[in-house]
Amino acid sequence: MRIESIRIKNFRVFQDITIREIPPFCVIVGANGTGKSTLFQVFGFLKDCLTYNVGAAIQSRGGFNELISRGRETENMEIELQFRMEISKAERLVTYFLEITNQDGKPQVAREILRYKRGSAGSPYHFLDFSFGKGKAVVNEDDFNKTDEELTKEQQELDKADILAIKGLGQFQKFKAANAFRQLIENWYVSDFHINLARGSKDAAGYADHLSITGDNLQLVANRIFSEHNEIFNRVIDLMKMRVPGVSTIEPEPTKDGRLLLKFQDGSFKDPFIDKYVSDGTIKMFAYLLLLYDPSPHPLLCVEEPENQLYPRLLWELAEEFRAYANRGGQVFVSTHSPDFLNAVRLEEVFWLVKKSGFSKVMRAKEDSQLAAYMSEGDQMGYLWEHGFFEGADPR
Numbered sequence: 571m572r573i574e575s576i577r578i579k580n581f582r583v584f585q586d587i588t589i590r591e592i593p594p595f596c597v598i599v600g601a602n603g604t605g606k607s608t609l610f611q612v613f614g615f616l617k618d619c620l621t622y623n624v625g626a627a628i629q630s631r632g633g634f635n636e637l638i639s640r641g642r643e644t645e646n647m648e649i650e651l652q653f654r655m656e657i658s659k660a661e662r663l664v665t666y667f668l669e670i671t672n673q674d675g676k677p678q679v680a681r682e683i684l685r686y687k688r689g690s691a692g693s694p695y696h697f698l699d700f701s702f703g704k705g706k707a708v709v710n711e712d713d714f715n716k717t718d719e720e721l722t723k724e725q726q727e728l729d730k731a732d733i734l735a736i737k738g739l740g741q742f743q744k745f746k747a748a749n750a751f752r753q754l755i756e757n758w759y760v761s762d763f764h765i766n767l768a769r770g771s772k773d774a775a776g777y778a779d780h781l782s783i784t785g786d787n788l789q790l791v792a793n794r795i796f797s798e799h800n801e802i803f804n805r806v807i808d809l810m811k812m813r814v815p816g817v818s819t820i821e822p823e824p825t826k827d828g829r830l831l832l833k834f835q836d837g838s839f840k841d842p843f844i845d846k847y848v849s850d851g852t853i854k855m856f857a858y859l860l861l862l863y864d865p866s867p868h869p870l871l872c873v874e875e876p877e878n879q880l881y882p883r884l885l886w887e888l889a890e891e892f893r894a895y896a897n898r899g900g901q902v903f904v905s906t907h908s909p910d911f912l913n914a915v916r917l918e919e920v921f922w923l924v925k926k927s928g929f930s931k932v933m934r935a936k937e938d939s940q941l942a943a944y945m946s947e948g949d950q951m952g953y954l955w956e957h958g959f960f961e962g963a964d965p966r
């Protein structure tokens with residue numbers, strides 16, 4: 571399952587943008603304040619809308635008037651995502667549309683639609699269509715022997731007008747597309763890695779499925795991969811040895827008081843260094859490798875500026891690891907300011923943001939004939955970006 575397009579209206583700095591044909595590995599560049607973080611926040615916003623409700627998700631972001639694009643306070647906010655998924659043995663392009671309005675200071679769902687085409691012809695069918703807490707949902711969407719007219723529609727009423735219909739219906743397997751979309755959004759992950767939280771011994775109790783957003787369960791994740799997926803752990807150690815001079819092995823170690831720490835062995839010394847005392851870059855590289863070689867990738871991973879603290883020459887491989895992760899089933903969005911990272915990125919994977927009169931637009935490298943021509947002659951994206959070929963990207 572993969573997000574194919576994103577359309578946003580009136581969400582902060584994105585007054586009106588559409589990104590189409592999004593590749594599995596999508597890299598965004600842009601000056602400060604052009605909306606790189608905001609783009610990732612759209613997924614976080616949807617997740618909060620699902621977990622809580624639309625009102626709470628908006629409230630925790632400063633309220634409707636803070637979230638809606640400046641000057642558009644009387645308009646509605648719209649988010650539309652298209653994604654591909656298999657339903658009854660055919661790949662289908664599913665559209666999820668959400669429109670939020672502010673009525674007497676209360677955010678409400680003006681419209682929520684989930685639609686896709688049932689056959690190769692005809693217009694997309696609305697399997698779920700709600701407005702202000704009322705609407706209909708089709709309960710036998712995968713019965714393709716039935717015509718559109720024969721499908722069973724159930725009228726439903728939600729508890730409140732700021733609850734998403736996919737929140738409730740998405741829990742049921744029979745609502746195929748709603749269920750898949752809900753899972754994609756719920757398992758969305760944005761990395762907000764904090765080296766200082768990743769360091770230090772951690773309570774060994776508990777089970778760490780994935781690296782946490784901040785990386786504060788690094789020791790537990792390392793221990794899990796070490797004991798349950800030893801071949802993956804060894805692969806990570808081999809990569810660490812190649813990339814970080816002095817690292818010869820890394821081992822999770824339980825302490826007597828029920829905690830867990832990481833020991834980094836330097837071949838030159840007898841005693842290992844514990845994670846508290848190794849370099850920032852070492853910790854970060856190790857955390858990224860554990861994240862990217864995770865046996866069960868997140869369906870949607872967002873990472874901001876992965877280049878920080880890492881040696882520039884290592885960024886090429888890191889970019890390739892992100893791409894490999896994306897191709898294993900986890901779509902990846904990365905924002906970057908690093909020409910070294912960008913050099914490893916392909917023409918069709920690069921987008922950039924340009925802000926004009928307060929709002930940002932999305933530009934695409936693939937659609938720029940000059941960039942496409944240079945790339946076909948063997949140039950690299952980072953070099954072209956550094957030399958000002960991304961029109962309007964330079965803040966000055």
Ligand SMILES: Nc1ncnc2c1ncn2[C@@H]1O[C@H](COP(=O)(O)OP(=O)(O)O)[C@@H](O)[C@H]1O
Nearest residue numbers: 582583602603604605606607608636638639640
């Ligand atoms: N409601 C809004 N309407 C218009 N612009 C907004 C709104 N809220 C925030 N912004 C602007 O959006 C930008 C946020 O950018 P951000 O996503 O943090 O950028 P980046 O991550 O690229 O540095 C800031 O410049 C901020 O002023």
Ligand SMILES: [Mg+2]
Nearest residue numbers: 606607608874
């Ligand atoms: Mg940012």
